[in-house]
Amino acid sequence: MFLSERIGIHAALANPAVTSTRKLVPMALQRTSRSLVAAVGLAATVGLILTGCTNTGTDTKGSSSGSSEQTVKASDGPTCDLATYKGEKIDLKDAVVGFSQSEKEDNPFRIAETQSIKDEAAKVGVKKFISTNAQSTLSKQISDIQDLISQGANVLIVAPLNSDGLEPALSAARAKNIPVITIDRKLNAEACSDYVSFLGSDFVEQGKRAADQLIKGTGGKGKVAILLGASGNGVTTDRTKGFVDEIKAKGSGIEIVAQQTGDFARDKGQSVTEQLLQSNPEITAIYAENDEMGLGAQAAIIAAGKTPGKDIQIYSIDGTKNAVSQIVAGQYNGVIESNPRFGPLAFKTLKSFLAGDPVGQDIIIEDGEYDPDNAASKVDGAF
Amino acid sequence: MTAIEPSAGPASSSQLARERAVGAVQSFGAPIVLVIVVIVASFSFPTFFTATNLTNILLQSSFLLIVGIGMTFVIVTGGIDLSVGSVFALGGVLAAYASQWGWVAALVVPLVVGALIGAIQGALVAWGGMAPFIVTLAGLLAVRGIVLAITNGGSTTPLITDPVLKVIGQGGLAGIEWPVIIGLVLLVIGIVLLTRSRTGQGVVAVGGSENASTLMGLPVARVKMSVYVLSGIMAALAGALNAAYTSSGVPVVGVGMELSAISAVVIGGTLLTGGKGSLIGTLAGVLLLGVIQNIINQVGSLTSSVQSIVSGGFLAVVVIIQTVLSRQQRL
Structure with missing residues (x-):
């Protein structure tokens, strides 16, 4: 019914993929302009803006290529x-x-x-x-x-x-x-x-694998913040459980210093990360329960004057083109796929x-x- | 005398007739649009005008209708109640939770809590002199918070196993489901209350002019308070019935429902400024929202963005027609 309009408009205003990506472009350009990676990164980011506009087309191509059929x-x-x-x-x-x-x-x-x-x-x-x-x-x-x-x-x-x-x-x-x-x-x-x-998918397993990636990427030590998905959602519960249990079991050198909800949204992920980085400047890695929040965290890290992927590592779950191309650009560390x-x-x-x-x-x-x-x-x- | 009478007679009576016709179109605007849309849809989609589909639409609309009845009273006084969606969710969760003590408790607990929330909001509006928009916005947030707090942040869903409650939610009489029957009975009571009772006249008068009502000696504050209590009760009841219908008190229901209810009431010809309202119009408004949604599903190939554009555009057209008609009537 009509109530959905409000939610829709709100989401569109609060979480426009295009605006946040645009914000990233000059930053990414500034930081890595000298290396070849910059060219790739810029191309990828520009690509993101383009795919943001013509999403469906790209997706159709992706699925018909069958490269990632379930x-x-x-x-x-x-x-x-x-x-x-x-x-x-x-x-x-x-x-x-x-x-x-x-x-x-x-x-x-x-x-x-x-x-x-x-x-x-x-x-x-x-x-x-x-x-x-x-x-x-x-x-x-x-x-x-x-x-x-x-x-x-x-x-x-x-x-x-x-x-x-x-x-x-x-x-x-x-x-x-x-x-x-x-x-x-x-x-x-x-x-x-x-x-x-x-x-x-097995959501607990996804959380567990994200923890494995993080342990491997950080060498098993550091301070981690978790960006939780929407509360009251079974996916959030499972991805948290899988991650936390695996860290407890295999990552004794890793400390989970904060867990806050980012509602699976990019803008929320960004603002929460901004606050987390101020209250816990020692954070060395972020686990986001979906890519959108991970990308928000990335923007917040850049805004705080640090290099995402190096100063603070980012791991998330979903496998969107936006996040994976950030790994290619060297500004993101790992993504566990949740095949849609x-x-x-x-x-x-x-x-x-x-x-x-x-x-x-x-x-x-x-x-x-x-x-x-x-x-x-x-x-x-x-x- | 004989020369004047015939000339004055037809002139005034034709003008009167025209005014009456326009007035009728305005107060029956929503039902008329509803009939047109139903006829068009029946010819366009073979699966639209079927018994199953029509009873589905009725059942799906019954919960919003109950909320809309309370909302109509509030809007007629010139107020607004934004808390209904949250109260709807709370009513459902409480009903499901209380169903462990039987179906009577499952209905009484939500109604009492709904009345209490309405009373607090009503008191703040009536005696505190605060803006209904802000008071009930606070209600929307706070009550949603209560819903999340009592369900473990929304992760627990209390289930309903009580057989009587399940019959109330899912059973029916002569092929018509109980929520529909309850909604229609409440509508009739509401119509009698609003148009034929002293209380109803008081509600209309307060909405028409608060100062005049005060001067006339009407208990303005009491009237205002009572409509918020009514709205709280209706929203909680609708929530409880919805919980019975879905066999569970899902914490995330009712988000944005206040806007659907307000839309339905306004489409139905009730003025947002108060002083004039029609419950038959609200019924038509609720059904229009349901029918439009159903038609979008009948098309079956619209993306979610196009669906939003279609329903938004439709709402705009209806409001434009309403406005044009009411302007003509004033002239």
């Missing part, structure tokens, strides 16, 4: 098949496929995710593809899914906004035996009964499920990682 890491748990779910056999080509996206496509992850589902629907050649966007409103996601069902959707792909609260939508699908595949966030509901299966390109895997799962084959209830995908050694060669595969 691969399944683990799917050894219980399975689900059509008979158990009591669904009807239908060819995907004759099916109306409904997709319910949770958040606005105003960040690289959601843009790439929606685009990937859309592209794959076209590639598979489904009878009709309908997509909706809940714009971060739970009640809208419920009504979106109900609308999709009343429009005759035969299968549903849902990116849940929240782990709880979608019950009315799920029971509407259940009443018509419509298979529901959930992606990127897991529901607190029963697999193969309330929904078919969950496709997504669910299209091919989601449709493959649906296809085998509808054909009557068993599919895993928890399909965990393999996420890549970017470091200074591989970033230059893999940056084109980032989203």
